[in-house]
Amino acid sequence: MxxxxxxxxxxxxxxxxxxxxxxxxxxxxxxxxxxxxxxxxxxxxxxxxxxxxxxxxxxxxxxxxxxxxxxxxxxxxxxxxxxxxxxxxxxxxxxxxxxxxxxxxxxxxxxxxxxxxxxxxxxxLPTVGVTAYQATAEIRPGQAVFVNGCLGGVGRAAAQFARARGASVAGSCRNPATDEARELGVELVVGFGFDPAALAERFDLVLDTPGMLPFAAARTLLKPGGTIVDIVPTPAKMIRSALPGPFRAMVGRPVTADLEEVAPADRGADGAADRPGRLGGR
CATH class of the missing domain: 3.90.180.10 (Medium-chain alcohol dehydrogenases, catalytic domain)
Structure with missing residues (x-):
């Protein structure tokens, strides 16, 4: 071999x-x-x-x-x-x-x-899908999510999972790609150099997929009681994650049930998922 x-x-x-x-x-x-x-x-x-x-x-x-x-x-x-x-x-x-x-x-x-x-x-699907699924697991209908890097692999999947769970989604991407983000269902799209003060305290979850959003900016975006999730852990981020507060650094874990939700074997012939929370497109 x-x-x-x-x-x-x-x-x-x-x-x-x-x-x-x-x-x-x-x-x-x-x-x-x-x-x-x-x-x-x-x-x-x-x-x-x-x-x-x-x-x-x-x-x-x-x-x-x-x-x-x-x-x-x-x-x-x-x-x-x-x-x-x-x-x-x-x-x-x-x-x-x-x-x-x-x-x-x-x-x-x-x-x-x-x-x-x-x-x-x-x-x-495995790493991208499971990471996005687990990062958005606590989202509830009516909540609001901000995805930094909404057109990356995890960002795209996270936006779909959040919408399937009944949340509204905003996100950041490179300015030339804003139309593509809107087609994905991201309602409010900003460039990577956006001013967080303009979106202060609007989101229940701030998901940083490239791991480059400053903590102060993420904290500005967050509603009281919300959560910041960073999927690019470093030693410093892991220490911050262990401290009291809204910040959580995570790595997607290979959980069988989650992987089956991301890629359900009983998908219909048209590629549609049967339950909310599953990726419905190809």
Missing amino acids: KRLQYDRYGGPEVIRLAEFEPPRPGPDEVLVRVRAAASNALDWKMRNGEMKLMTGRSFPRAMGHDFAGVVEAVGAGVTRLKAGDAVLGRARFRQAGAFAEMVTAPEKAVVLKPVDLSYEQAAA
């Missing part, structure tokens, strides 16, 4: 295609023959060494987390999936390995692929 891996931290030049022996799936694991894989910021940040405190310094290191493919084999204790199932999922955080012909992943992070999605479409 072949996979993309690297032998030292660095830029794209450290990536190489190498032979490897895929491990047999252990207890509660599945081995998947990869048909498509998706790249996320997490992948290049790990390769650059930005997360070495969590990933360590052992090499070679495999690349890639999000994938779609067909189950090749299952380990002991696996009950939801079987060989031959078309699936999508996420590799383990430390091991990665989705940029390969085969990948081993925990069963809890793998679900059946919706029949109306291509493998390429399905591979793009």
Whole structure:
């Protein structure tokens, strides 16, 4: 089998295609023959060494987390999936390995692929979809959400989840793309250099998807009792998140039920989701 891996931290030049022996799936694991894989910021940040405190310094290191493919084999204790199932999922955080012909992943992070999605479409969902779903989980009908970076992968998904949950959505993006944001359902669109004072205390949730919104600006946007969610954690942000206050740094977790909501296997032939909170478009 072949996979993309690297032998030292660095830029794209450290990536190489190498032979490897895929491990047999252990207890509660599945081995998947990869048909498509998706790249996320997490992948290049790990390769650059930005997360070495969590990933360590052992090499070679495999690349890639999000994938779609067909189950090749299952380990002991696996009950939801079987060989031959078309699936999508996420590799383990430390091991990665989705940029390969085969990948081993925990069963809890793998679900059946919706029949109306291509493998390429399905591979793009796990990290982006679950992060957006979990970041907006506490939104209630009638509330207001501000998505900083509303046209990024997580931003687009978060805007759809928030609207499906009955919230109004505002957001920021690059000025030339404001019409595209409105077509997505973002009612109020501003550029990245907007003045937060003009939108003071209007939002129950401020979601910062690129992790670049100053805390003071996010706090200005927030209603009393609201929450600020940042999905690009740093050590400083994690410390702030542990302190009393509205700020929360988060990383999307591979929860089976959430992944099934993001990519329901019972989607209709037209791609529509059956329950509020699911992504309804392709």
